[in-house]
Amino acid sequence: MPHVITQPCCGDASCVYACPVNCIHPTPDEPGFATAEMLYIDPDSCVDCGACVTACPVGAIVPDHRIPLGQERFTDVNAEHFADQPPSTVRFPVDALWRKPLAPIGKPQAFNGLPDPMRVAIVGSGPSAMYAADELLKHRQVQVTMFERLSEPFGLARFGVAPDHQATRSVVNLFDTIAAHPRLQILLNSPVGTDLTLDQLRAEFDAVLWAGGAPTDRRLDIPGVELPGVQSATSAVGWYNGHPDFRDAAPSLSAERAVVIGNGNVALDVARILTADPNRLADTDIAPAALAALRDSALREVVVVGRRGPEHGAFTLPELVGLADGSARVWVDPEELRGVDVAPLDNREDAEKVALLREIAARPRPAEPYLRLAFGLTPQRVLGTERVTGMRFVRTGTDEVVDLETSLVFTAIGYRGRPIPGLPFDDARGTVANVAGRVCVDQEPVPGLYVTGWIKRGPTGFIGTNKTDSAETVANLLADADTGVLPRRPALATR
Template identity: 50%
Template sequence: MPYVVTRSCCVDASCVLACPVNCIHPAPGEPDFGQTEMLYVDPRTCVDCGACTTACPVDALKPHTKLTDAELPFLELNRGYYDDHPHEDRAPMAVVPPQRRTSAQGLRVAVVGAGPAGLFAADELLRYPGVTVTVHDRLPTPYGLARAGVAPDHQDTKQVARLFRAVESQPGFSYRLNTEIGRDLRHEDLLRDHHAVIYAVGAATDRRLGIDGEELPGSASATDFVAWYNGHPDHSATRYALDGERAVVIGNGNVALDVARVLTADPDSLSRTDISDRALAALRTSRIREVVVLGRRGPAEAAFTLPELLALAALDGVDVLVEGWPADLPADATPKTEILAGLAARTPVPGRRRIVLRFRTRPVRIVGDDRVTGLTVEGTAHDTRSVETIDTSLVLRAIGYRAWPVPGLPFDGTTGTVPHDRGRVRPGVYVAGWIKRGPSGFIGTNKSCAQETVSALLDDLEAGLLTAPAGGDPAPGAHPDAVDLGGWRAIDEQERAEGRLQGRPRVKIVDREALLAAARSGPASRPAGRLFSRSTR
């Protein structure tokens, strides 16, 4: 197999359009696109041209001869996909969909949220000459979870920022960062100054367990913990008690695995990443030797993806174990359960840190007086309803994200989304990303999501349903600390410069005031031009 898709795949399908022989699937328009955990290269038709590698924003595609030992399982994973999905009816060449012919000259759009969903929406709009897009965010830095959510040991995934820098470089693009809608600007201000507003505000909070003891010190959200080790300014002063030997993570999605890996990683290896310096200092003194990852359901229903499980199983210097695995592999074995069965058969190495995956277990109560000392759990299998208390000083819930209501927009409290029709809330107001579809999918999923929303917006433009701005240019930032593109690039360069001195990708500035000071140190205008052409995205 000449080329192989590996763990960092973001499913944005740039590689699909770059491939001259249409050997990467599922492709946009196919039933499974946006639903699979990654894309796959067909070994029968790949011609080893390497075009896919130039298009991939996260370096997920590699020649089979360049795979590391940890990546070798992806060779069989790619091949195996086509055993179940032969795609015999596909055309011999990748098909580029026709471009929409819309006159959007003078169209002015505000995007609220500078994460992947917002920036993909901006990119779709800026394909049309004469469109201007202003992207707002309450933080002084953009990229959302791509900056503050991706684990520091996944630097390959963070390379998606190269794509976002290309979006920023397009004519018609501008930032208004460090600007909170509802505080610094109102929804009405955006509607007055723009033809349309797209809300891509994501899901900023976490779900609750709803059990006794959840408010004790030592019980926290994995969402907040991830933000802390990634240098999110809202969590720069947060402290976590890492003085016990065991931590428990409730939930078994990719975020739970991220947290478990970071808590058990060698701090020296993390020191070569962009992890927050404060988090790194805390992890250097951490006494945690074991992280237990709890899932309510069985191994086959685990929420983490197969690529992330493969990466976990390949960790060096950390034991990854499965507790309570049945003696025989279930008859309906899947690649995921086969890997878990292999982990269950491992013998622990004395003295190593360990990650223990435990299934069919639910939390009942967090134990402690003035801080967490344990977690009472109950088995969920019909024949093992046993109750026990796990000694622990840190409990992190990783059971999903949830969005806040957006002022002025309807909100479905059950799904945590804004009701919409293909992204249209009403003519002139739209949603994209998790506030639109809920916390699901991958970074690249936001691309097709944004395409649908922008298509609805352009439908309304063509139908004459959008109200023209009141006149003149959009009002300047409503406060003196709004950060424009020049300010963000000054922050970016300062972080990268410090990173170069330390042999790291960047050293993040974690305090809001320090971020604003760095922004003020840069030029007010942005350089023109693009970093790479559309054909590479």
């Protein structure tokens, strides 16, 4: 295979459009793109041109003879996704249209009716905001002002990626390039909703695009969750990344065991950092206070607990590969995998995860501190009176009680958007009510108001998923401007 996509894949699909032979899948117009855990290069179609290498913002694509140590498994991961399969199980259509040429990215649609100048406000400066600005600035009439409440830009790309995932963090280099555009102004320390209101933005700008993300955690609604010693995984991520909101969120690392409830990628990140060799972390940009705390940590085991079985782990295959083949000390009790049958699984990635978990389970238990993956346990209550003393689970689908002694519990069951004054909120989904990025009340668009990112679609996907998501919103915003749907600002109306 000439080129291979490896673990840092962010899914922004720039490589797809750069590829002259359409060998990278799924593409944004294929059904599997929205749920894909990464993108894959077809070894039989790749012509070794290297166009994808240049296009990738996180350095995830490498020639097969230069794969980084610990990433070698991705040669097989890429190839296996293009193996012959019955049509019913193929992840994306294999037919004449499968290799159709894609329209080149970067050539904007012509909009002849845009105001000139056209001023757009973007609230937030995370990945969805930066990708949206990049799309908007392809049109010479557009000027963008971005409002960021923190003192540093780029949101989760800066404060949400684990410090030992330096390749993934390198997407901020792309955002730095976008931020240097002469028609983009980023105003830091500028929260919207207090001194500056949404109504003021609507009066001053032709359109307002809210890209504020989903900043809160889903609540684990069980008894005892308010006890000292329980905190969200998000707060731990913010703490070790130096997020200003979480500088005082340092967990007490005096316990010998910590329990993480939930087993998505964030849960694995937290557990991996808590069990990592501090000397390795010293070469990253982890917050100094967090590194000092980890050097003094008493943790011997961090248990990551999933409600469902190992065949339905919420973590992605690339994250598990990185855990298994990197420097992490990870273990799975072989009993966790007894009786697991992958034959009924129609998702190849899930089957590959189980195979890798079996490989991990066959290894000796690693040196302490280590990360242990546990499955099939449903949380029932946090034990303790004045602070946490343990976690009680039941074996999922049974009445069997399983107690784990601990004084430190992290909840990692997902993110959730919160209501924004002045915007209609869909409480069931935890998003601003919208249709394809147009803010709506009772399904009717509100002229001039748009959303993108997690507050639009919910907390799904990866950093790069925001590229196609923002492109959809921006296309609708520009179409509205082109057809005169946007409200006219007083300054423009009196020209």
